[in-house]
Amino acid sequence: MNQNRASRASSFADLMRMTINEAKAQDWTSIRSSQILIKLLSKALASHMLQGNFATEKVTSLEHETKKVEPSAFLPQRNKCLINRKSTTKNRATNKNVMDIIDSQKSTRKTAIARIGTMADITNFSSLCINMDTVISAICTSDEPQPIFRQILMNFVSLVNNPDWAKWSESVGSMPLIHWHCYSFLERIFNCFADFATDFGNGNIMSEARPITELNTKGLVNAITAFKAFRTQIQLNQAQMTPIIIMPSSVTAYTLSAWNNTQSCPPKDSVPATTKENANATTPPPAQSRANKRVPTTPESPDDNSPPRHQKAKRAKKGSKVDGPAKDRKEMGMFFLKNPNINASDVFPRDLSIKLCANFTCRGKECANANCGFKHPTKAGEIPREAVLAIAAHFIAKDIGWFNKYHFMKVPDEEVKKLLGNVKGISSKMA
Numbered sequence: 216m217n218q219n220r221a222s223r224a225s226s227f228a229d230l231m232r233m234t235i236n237e238a239k240a241q242d243w244t245s246i247r248s249s250q251i252l253i254k255l256l257s258k259a260l261a262s263h264m265l266q267g268n269f270a271t272e273k274v275t276s277l278e279h280e281t282k283k284v285e286p287s288a289f290l291p292q293r294n295k296c297l298i299n300r301k302s303t304t305k306n307r308a309t310n311k312n313v314m315d316i317i318d319s320q321k322s323t324r325k326t327a328i329a330r331i332g333t334m335a336d337i338t339n340f341s342s343l344c345i346n347m348d349t350v351i352s353a354i355c356t357s358d359e360p361q362p363i364f365r366q367i368l369m370n371f372v373s374l375v376n377n378p379d380w381a382k383w384s385e386s387v388g389s390m391p392l393i394h395w396h397c398y399s400f401l402e403r404i405f406n407c408f409a410d411f412a413t414d415f416g417n418g419n420i421m422s423e424a425r426p427i428t429e430l431n432t433k434g435l436v437n438a439i440t441a442f443k444a445f446r447t448q449i450q451l452n453q454a455q456m457t458p459i460i461i462m463p464s465s466v467t468a469y470t471l472s473a474w475n476n477t478q479s480c481p482p483k484d485s486v487p488a489t490t491k492e493n494a495n496a497t498t499p500p501p502a503q504s505r506a507n508k509r510v511p512t513t514p515e516s517p518d519d520n521s522p523p524r525h526q527k528a529k530r531a532k533k534g535s536k537v538d539g540p541a542k543d544r545k546e547m548g549m550f551f552l553k554n555p556n557i558n559a560s561d562v563f564p565r566d567l568s569i570k571l572c573a574n575f576t577c578r579g580k581e582c583a584n585a586n587c588g589f590k591h592p593t594k595a596g597e598i599p600r601e602a603v604l605a606i607a608a609h610f611i612a613k614d615i616g617w618f619n620k621y622h623f624m625k626v627p628d629e630e631v632k633k634l635l636g637n638v639k640g641i642s643s644k645m646a
């Protein structure tokens with residue numbers, strides 16, 4: 216680091232990359248070599264790490280770029296297209312040879328840390344811990360007592376990579392959100408460390424030689440408490456061979472850009488979608504069956520003056536050929552909301568027997584989370600009758616919105632009939 220300030224970020228990024236390549240090459244039988252899954256470390260990330268820009272709070276979303284260092288920067292990078300694209304942009308910037316930290320800060324494009332990683336299972340979580348630990352190992356020597364954060368990371372890795380975990384998860388069956396549950400603890404711990412590291416008084420103790428007794432260790436204590444809570448929960452559930460029940464709402468903040476889970480890149484300079492074609496182009500291609508709000512051969516009836524059945528069927532066929540699966544998903548939905556910007560968690564009653572994805576089922580919203588743990592029904596029959604009635608009561612009580620007639624016209628209950636309508640509003644009120 217004995218270089219001028221300007222080139223530190225690139226050298227630091229280089230150092231981290233070297234460490235990663237070394238770790239990868241070391242021994243393929245070791246978990247550190249086999250699970251490491253990070254290729255691109257941006258200069259922006261390095262620069263934020265050098266400046267101590269660490270996130271001290273939980274994220275609200277992982278979808279876009281970030282200005283702070285937080286665990287998502289180390290998520291396993293699986294989309295090769297995104298990696299390649301980001302690294303060519305990076306090389307171009309380096310080649311100009313005029314970048315320094317100050318200059319790069321002037322433009323937001325270069326200082327934001329791209330989030331291109333993702334997680335699909337618990338092995339990816341383990342990779343995340345190893346990615347982080349490897350990057351930290353680039354900074355510390357290996358003979359001193361190891362930093363507490365590294366110890367915690369290695370504890371995470373050993374908790375999820377041992378026979379007890381394997382036996383447990385085999386016995387209790389799939390816990391589709393478990394990796395994000397683990398992530399929430401890791402994030403909390405990271406935030407606590409960031410709190411400790413960015414504490415003004417603590418900074419003075421390190422740089423101004425104030426007595427160490429004045430060190431504010433609250434952040435460290437909180438971090439360790441969080442890890443202990445996590446380990447206890449895992450051990451309790453493993454002892455009883457019960458699954459950890461994860462409320463999908465507790466991990467909805469970890470919605471990533473859907474592109475991260477694909478092997479392709481979003482179109483460059485994605486312009487705001489004005490036409491149907493554009494709208495389709497900015498929606499990633501995979502997981503279509505899951506993301507489609509209904510079977511493609513069933514277009515929405517445009518108004519109440521529906522044509523006779525046979526004619527409708529014809530049109531349906533035609534429609535499915537033209538825009539079928541690619542139909543703008545925002546335009547579909549079983550429910551209409553008065554205010555489409557309402558919080559997804561407020562759309563349905565909290566004690567609903569089925570966990571429905573409000574983003575998926577409501578017109579004007581879109582579920583971009585490939586790992587979404589909520590239900591994505593495509594027809595009314597997939598929602599239990601009593602849940603439909605509970606939603607109707609909730610919609611009426613809270614004046615939230617109305618039901619799509621297309622989906623619910625066969626439900627005989629009065630409460631539901633009163634709420635039926637189309638894009639324009641409730642049918643009975645429009646007459």
Ligand SMILES: [Zn+2]
Nearest residue numbers: 572575582587
């Ligand atoms: Zn969803």
